[in-house]
Amino acid sequence: MAVSYSQCVQSLKVSLTGSGRCRDNDMKRNCLVFASSTESNSNPVLQSKVDRLLDSVKWDNKGLAVAIAQNVDTGAILMQGFANRDALATTISSRKATFYSRSRSTLWTKGETSQNFINVQDIFLDCDRDSIIYLGKPDGPTCHTGSETCYYTSVLDALKDQPVCSFISLAHTAVLFGIPESELDSSDRFKEIIWQ
Numbered sequence: 001m002a003v004s005y006s007q008c009v010q011s012l013k014v015s016l017t018g019s020g021r022c023r024d025n026d027m028k029r030n031c032l033v034f035a036s037s038t039e040s041n042s043n044p045v046l047q048s049k050v051d052r053l054l055d056s057v058k059w060d061n062k063g064l065a066v067a068i069a070q071n072v073d074t075g076a077i078l079m080q081g082f083a084n085r086d087a088l089a090t091t092i093s094s095r096k097a098t099f100y101s102r103s104r105s106t107l108w109t110k111g112e113t114s115q116n117f118i119n120v121q122d123i124f125l126d127c128d129r130d131s132i133i134y135l136g137k138p139d140g141p142t143c144h145t146g147s148e149t150c151y152y153t154s155v156l157d158a159l160k161d162q163p164v165c166s167f168i169s170l171a172h173t174a175v176l177f178g179i180p181e182s183e184l185d186s187s188d189r190f191k192e193i194i195w196q
Contacts, residue, residue, distance in 0.1 A: 054088060058128060058129045059085065063084045065131060067082060067133075068080050069081075069118050069138075070133055070134070078138060078148070082102060087100045088123075090109070095119060097134040097136060110142070115140070116138060116141055116142065119136050119138075120136040122135040122136075
């Protein structure tokens with residue numbers, strides 16, 4: 001698919017400045033704008049900028065970069081995947097978050113089966129140009145579990161102030177401390193849980 005680009009009122013900015021944001025006076029000079037796949041090569045200057053931008057990304061040895069989808073309204077990280085050159089170009093063109101599936105070796109657009117698209121409003125590259133953020137509005141839950149985001153498990157919350165229950169019987173404890181099992185009676189102590 002050939003990707004062509006045209007300017008419009010609602011712009012899709014991809015920063016080419018070191019600051020990570022497109023400044024208003026830099027818009028015409030340094031930023032990509034909304035891409036339209038229906039107008040073939042209507043703006044060769046913009047096409048050239050897109051090609052230079054895609055060339056500047058530091059793709060890994062498999063031609064991939066990490067691509068993170070972030071909710072433009074809440075700031076929540078929605079999901080993480082990988083993008084190759086074609087996935088990024090397709091995202092710019094369609095304004096739908098598009099990734100490269102490593103397991104299927106093909107492009108996929110988030111929402112193509114669930115209809116829960118991520119409508120991209122802006123794209124950012126990190127300072128090293130090896131990571132991409134798709135900033136957008138999701139049409140529905142992002143995660144296949146039905147959650148708004150794929151990142152709903154907090155490791156620190158799970159570990160904070162939670163006693164570790166090891167369900168060790170007194171018999172096992174006796175062995176650990178060298179107490180003969182014959183010295184333990186069959187009372188409720190056998191059923192106790194040791195909290196560490």
